[in-house]
Amino acid sequence: MLDQVVFYFFAALAIVSAILVVTRRNAVQSAIFLVTALLATAGIFLNLNAEFLFIVQVILYAGGIMVLFIFVIMLVNLDVALHQVQFNRQWFVALIISAVLAAQVAAAIAVSRRTLYTMPAAPAESLQPNTERVAFYLFHTYVLPFEIASILLLVAMVGAVVMAKKRV
């Protein structure tokens, strides 16, 4: 019961702040609501007994990436953009496409509920100790994909540095 209340609270928070992210005109306010949405997602992780995912979400997304977002927003002067004409005159087309997409997702859910096998929830004990479990799967079972992903990220980072530097 309490689980459900907590879930719906965080889910509602995430959805409302996600809507506010795209409707706010002020970029900094959008960023604030994006932080709220990310934290609400972290709360859902915590509710699902995934403490490690929760704290990684808080540290990396809310504490790291969003700080850089806000940093860049402040560096770039966005006050000018506030007073310009917005390019949202095609909202009618966008609305139709969104509605079609939503209908598609709803149909998929409705069909899968009848035909597809939904996975049962994992017992809470099997998720503990959380950090060790994640580490085991990352560095043991899925070590090759993990390393490939980290090399990809490294390449992206080196590329960004090379592009940003005037003289290499």
Added chain:
Amino acid sequence: MPYVLPVLFALVIVALLPLVAGYIVLVERKVMADMQVRLGPMRVGPHGLLQPIADAVKLLLKEDIIPESADRLVFWGAPLISVTTAMVALAALPIGPFFQIAELNIGLLFILGVSSLGIFGIVLGGWASNSHYSLLGALRSAAQLVSYETSAGMAIVGALLLAGTLSTRGIVQAQAQTEVWFIFAAPVGFFIYLVASIAETNRAPFDMPEAESELVAGYMTEYSGFRWALYFLAEYTNMIVVASIATTLFLGGWLRPFASTSYLDFLDWLPPLLMAGVAGYCFWRAPKQPVAVQKMFMAAVGLLCIVLALVLIMPMAAPRDSFLASSKAGIHGAFWFLFKVGAYIYVFMWLRFTFPRYRFDQLMRLGWQFLVPLSIVNVMGIGVGLALHRQLNWPAAPALILGIVLTLVAGAYLLATGEKHEHPRVGEEEEEETPVNA
């Protein structure tokens, strides 16, 4: 029922924290005065002991100004973010084996994650003020925090490798089992964390975000009264948090020095002796105070210290197996933990009044070109030491010392190559910018 004790601890911490922060400010002013051969605050109470109360009253009564063009809601909420995150971070800290609000299996990550959210208070406050000084201070703060969080995190990883757990209590227990505080197993890691934690709390010599000679007061420029006090409270709470992390990770948490050496058990008498000494000093100074009220207050402080000494002695004098004797670990643990936190904060103050402020490019270079590489090498050095110890069955001491030596060699190399870039030639940048057809 299981929530009664944690809620009680939380209430005590929230109620006491403003007072503790106020007295840390007083101690800081006194230490500064001592280093500059002055007396410091002397008027309010004996030796200025009531100064924090007077300051608090002054701050609460001050006019609360919100700039006209400020983003009111964000301006109003930003200090709250700072204070809340700093206080929530305290929840996972074990102040002695019994005083802990929440024992989490991700304890240390929780503290890091929550306190890394505190930057939003600074950045949003600086932005909402709609002032150039505030915005520049906020930008500097964000850049500085992101840079130094990296090396602090890597330094912590080194100690975590030694402990093998993320739970704060587990880390201290690991130090009790190995009978070595991790500052001796990973001295380079401790050094990196010390430097990075000063930078993270925005204190001199890294106080760029609020450099008064350049930015008035940085992100706090437009704040006054209670909101300003909240920022200050957050700053000092953050100091306590980083000092507590360092104590837990590197300085043995609540453990007494030489906790498992039984012939040094007489060290247990140090805390009550210290308290009795302070009490004796208070009684000796009391008659020399100029005003009768101050004499009485000084004597009262002395009495308080006597009471504390008695509390510390009680579990040792009590018969074995009684309830009091079993509370010894908790009471003495809390004493040692707070003692170490205090010592760490004293080092902060000492450094603040010793070093001049860094320039911003020096700050960034120190962070990215020295501390980050060094902290990565530090993790690898500890990893090599642990691998030699655990996989190849080397004795622990030589294996770890080998790792430390490797790290130090890398550090010396970084220092030697870094010298070249220390003084960039003036005009180099402009040359590149010159258009060809000018």
